[in-house]
Amino acid sequence: MKFMVVANRESMGTPPLRSVSFDQEQLRVSLQEASSRALHYQRNIVACLVKPVEYFQPINLFPCLQQCIPGDCFFWTQPSTQTAFIGCGSAAQIETWGATRFTETATGWQTLVEHAVISGAPSDTQVRFPLFYGGFSFDVLQPTTPLWEGFPHGLLILPQMLFLQEAGQTMVAINILVGPDDDIELHLTQTQALLERFQAALDSHSTRKSMINFSQCMAIHDLRPANEWRELVGNIVRQIQAGLYQKVVLARGVQVTLNPQIQASLDVSQILTRLTRSNPGSYIFAIQRGGRCFTGATPECLVRIHEGQLSTMALAGTAPRGTNELEDEQIGAELLASAKNQGEHHSVVAMLQETLLQFCRQVRSGDQRQLIKLKNVQHLMTPIMGELLAGYSILEVIAHLHPTPAVGGLPRQTSLQAIREQEALDRGWYASPIGWIDAGGGGEFAVALRSGLIGERDATLFAGCGIVAASDPESEYVESCLKLKVMLHGLGWEN
Ligand SMILES: C=C(O[C@H]1C=CC=C(C(=O)O)[C@@H]1O)C(=O)O
Incomplete structure (x- = not known):
């Protein structure tokens, strides 16, 4: 398998991520469009706002997302290819059980990506928004024990906030699920609150935590x-x-x-x-x-x-x-x-x-x-x-x-x-x-x-x-x- 080698941007002097903000008007327009599609199709529609961001160290970002939305985070990197997906929160999630888990997951995923309102994604990006993460259990016929509580047979999450590094690009995506009767102003306030919590986590994060030898x-x-x-x-x-x-x-x-x-x-x-x-x-x-x-x-x-x-x-x-x-x-x-x-x-x-x-x-x-x-x-x-x-x-x-x-x-x-x-x-x-x-x-x-x-x-x-x-x-x-x-x-x- 061929791996792409991407120069380490930090060593090239690129300033690391210090803040993330979204244009309120752009966010409102996306939410309004999602809302009118939700009314038209009489179902929930995903609004996904993407923005290029400064370079970030995946490992420094993860604790900020953990602090922002505890108990619901994802981390994925392949350091040799400088690929990373780090997210938190669930705008939507597809939880499946039993032998039909893959087909049900595929149907749920298809429904969520259909008619989604995407804005701000760079035209040359190689991934298509919105992005989901998740996993599956080993064997649906094996009885589950309390050890794996919270890990269903299949789980795909549309994160509220996702940072990604792919093919030399660094981006953040905000996902919001908009229902036919939703109050757009409430979504705006909640999104703003999420971004403020993230900013507070970013400001208070210290990279100098000492490692404990256990x-x-x-x-x-x-x-x-x-x-x-x-x-x-x-x-x-x-x-x-x-x-x-x-x-x-x-x-x-x-x-x-x-x-x-x-x-x-x-x-x-x-x-x-x-x-x-x-x-x-x-x-x-x-x-x-x-x-x-x-x-x-x-x-x-x-x-x-x-x-x-x-x-x-x-x-x-x-x-x-x-x-x-x-x-x-x-x-x-x-x-x-x-x-x-x-x-x-x-x-x-x-x-x-x-x-x-x-x-x-x-x-x-x-x-x-x-x-x-x-x-x-x-x-x-x-x-x-x-x-x-x-x-x-x-x-x-x-x-x-x-x-x-x-x-x-x-x-x-x-x-x-x-x-x-x-x-x-x-x-x-x-x-x-x-x-x-x-x-x-x-x-x-x-x-x-x-x-x-x-x-x-x-x-x-x-x-x-x-x-x-x-x-x-x-x-x-x-x-x-x-x-x-x-x-x-x-x-x-x-x-
Ligand atoms: C099942 C595991 O490894 C698999 C992958 C690579 C090599 C393996 C082996 O040689 O047995 C296993 O098939 C594990 O790491 O838990």
């Missing part, structure tokens, strides 16, 4: 004892050898709790800062739903659609990083040559290629012998791309791709059944699509790996491994520990 004050325990998890891997290996399935991705969870004598609580902004520093090639994401925030640093793109071009990646097959360059290269070469890992990887490549044929012209794969090198692990990676056929949005593609054999297994249904019956873990949104979609149906969703659900004083972290006939339970356990390190480090654990 290593000595965190208790970490396995949700399922390590021995039991290794036994489970052994059982699955035997079931695979007996021909029940080809591959099953098994996950484990750990609970991290701050010791009672510690006064401080977990701070998502600090977690995101650490994740961004340590995982510049990954997608760093957070979605705050009330008191809990689902956060992570995932290397895996599920799908990106940009100007009709679709790209995805097969990511499966893992080895540790070496302690020096030579050892690292040797481990990488062994990974590339490993029949076990190649088998695990090829099942993902084949499934992605086959699925994309339904949506794309000219499905092509890049070099199959690529390694992605991350902080603690290296993976086999194959980029896959195609030209999206007309009439499809990213939501239809996700509906068919998720779960890929990199997070579910093969065959899909029997491996999912094995996970449901044997894993004994509420995966919630772990290993599921998370990302954004624009009004044209383009956007980007990642697979929410290397992630965890962060509360005020505790966190539940997740990691999984692809199990095949040749898997060794101890090696898989060690691999899962390396994957968990991403979030443990994000939490401030420095061991």
Whole structure:
């Protein structure tokens, strides 16, 4: 996959974002137009006002939005491409449950973008407003537990305020949902109040908060004892050898709790800062739903659609990083040559290629012998791309791709059944699509790996491994520990 390199604007001396204001008259005109469309169609209409803004550091902006609308924020960056979407509040949200979640989400999204009143968007911008963000759960047939309260099977949010960095442009969008009988002056006052709250947050924000090292004050325990998890891997290996399935991705969870004598609580902004520093090639994401925030640093793109071009990646097959360059290269070469890992990887490549044929012209794969090198692990990676056929949005593609054999297994249904019956873990949104979609149906969703659900004083972290006939339970356990390190480090654990 090709990444665009954009010069770092801060290092070029561009002044950072200090204030955001919208022209009241322009806002009133947009609201009036939305109101007359709402009357005409007898339904709610989105008014979206866009404005270019000064360069901002995503990580500095997020705490301001958290302060502005607590409990309802989103953060998404891919530092290597200088892409960022940071938003707060919900002008509208599409919450779905059950097997029809993707189609219902697509219908809700389509209805909201239809007849929307857009003003102020730069003519050369590559995204189409309004923009939504959200995610989906791993498995609609898995019973949900209180842990994932606030995270439905499908959720797409039209934020009240969204800052974005894309293709070298920095913008802010304000979204307002206008009903047929709404009072325009009330919308104006509320929008003004939101902007004032944001300005106050921006003025009081300090970038000099010191990072807390939590290593000595965190208790970490396995949700399922390590021995039991290794036994489970052994059982699955035997079931695979007996021909029940080809591959099953098994996950484990750990609970991290701050010791009672510690006064401080977990701070998502600090977690995101650490994740961004340590995982510049990954997608760093957070979605705050009330008191809990689902956060992570995932290397895996599920799908990106940009100007009709679709790209995805097969990511499966893992080895540790070496302690020096030579050892690292040797481990990488062994990974590339490993029949076990190649088998695990090829099942993902084949499934992605086959699925994309339904949506794309000219499905092509890049070099199959690529390694992605991350902080603690290296993976086999194959980029896959195609030209999206007309009439499809990213939501239809996700509906068919998720779960890929990199997070579910093969065959899909029997491996999912094995996970449901044997894993004994509420995966919630772990290993599921998370990302954004624009009004044209383009956007980007990642697979929410290397992630965890962060509360005020505790966190539940997740990691999984692809199990095949040749898997060794101890090696898989060690691999899962390396994957968990991403979030443990994000939490401030420095061991
Ligand atoms: C399921 C996870 O990783 C997947 C992605 C890359 C490599 C994987 C592996 O080698 O097992 C997994 O398929 C996880 O990180 O929780």
